[in-house]
Amino acid sequence: MKVLVIEDNPEIQEAVSLTFELNWPDAKVLAALEGSAGITKAETESPDMIILDLGLPDMEGFKVLKEIRGFSDIPVIILTVRKDEIDKVRGLELGADDYIVKPFNHMELLARVRAVLRRSHIPELKGTDMPFVTQSLTIDFAARTVVKLGKQVRLTPTEFNLLQYLVRNEGKVLSHHALLAKVWGEEYTDATEYLKVYIQRLRDKLEDDPANPRLILSERGVGYKFTKPD
Numbered sequence: 320m321k322v323l324v325i326e327d328n329p330e331i332q333e334a335v336s337l338t339f340e341l342n343w344p345d346a347k348v349l350a351a352l353e354g355s356a357g358i359t360k361a362e363t364e365s366p367d368m369i370i371l372d373l374g375l376p377d378m379e380g381f382k383v384l385k386e387i388r389g390f391s392d393i394p395v396i397i398l399t400v401r402k403d404e405i406d407k408v409r410g411l412e413l414g415a416d417d418y419i420v421k422p423f424n425h426m427e428l429l430a431r432v433r434a435v436l437r438r439s440h441i442p443e444l445k446g447t448d449m450p451f452v453t454q455s456l457t458i459d460f461a462a463r464t465v466v467k468l469g470k471q472v473r474l475t476p477t478e479f480n481l482l483q484y485l486v487r488n489e490g491k492v493l494s495h496h497a498l499l500a501k502v503w504g505e506e507y508t509d510a511t512e513y514l515k516v517y518i519q520r521l522r523d524k525l526e527d528d529p530a531n532p533r534l535i536l537s538e539r540g541v542g543y544k545f546t547k548p549d
């Protein structure tokens with residue numbers, strides 16, 4: 320397992336390295352002290368996971384995230400001193416997988432890393448996971464590809480897992496709790512803000528009109544339902 324830590328504070332770099340050294344000896348930690356160097360290493364070193372600081376000397380962490388998402392779906396955990404809910408949602412909207420606020424507890428960091436890696440693992444295919452096909456959309460669960468109007472749509476592993484779970488249960492209302500437990504893990508069942516952002520991300524990528532969704536419907540106060548349009 321290779322972890323890229325994009326963080327300008329050498330003490331935090333060291334703390335993260337030490338956390339892995341002590342608890343996860345197989346993990347190799349790569350450091351980048353600036354955003355631009357981080358983007359380069361994300362591309363050339365193909366890490367399994369990125370831990371990204373938001374306050375970097377050469378560019379905003381959000382911009383780094385956006386650039387990385389332009390070429391890779393690699394899991395990204397944002398590490399920051401900012402506590403604002405707005406930053407958290409913005410990070411998730413830009414494609415971060417999770418968020419840790421400094422000063423962080425080392426066990427929390429490891430738990431988040433494990434949860435994010437677990438989520439990026441591909442769930443087993445069921446015999447019933449036939450490709451989902453409509454006039455404009457094809458979702459192939461075996462190949463894990465989505466094609467909309469002839470064009471490939473890129474989904475992060477968590478986006479794909481959420482979509483797969485929704486499609487598997489087509490026509491059924493799935494509760495917020497059930498979706499969070501199934502896709503993110505039991506420790507995330509209260510994190511409804513994740514679900515909200517990811518549902519929006521899926522709608523933006525898949526719906527013809529994301530403001531008037533026809534595939535992923537909200538059941539107010541309950542959850543979401545995937546439906547096949549006529």
Ligand code: CA
Pocket residue numbers: 326327328372373374375
């Ligand atoms: Ca910083």
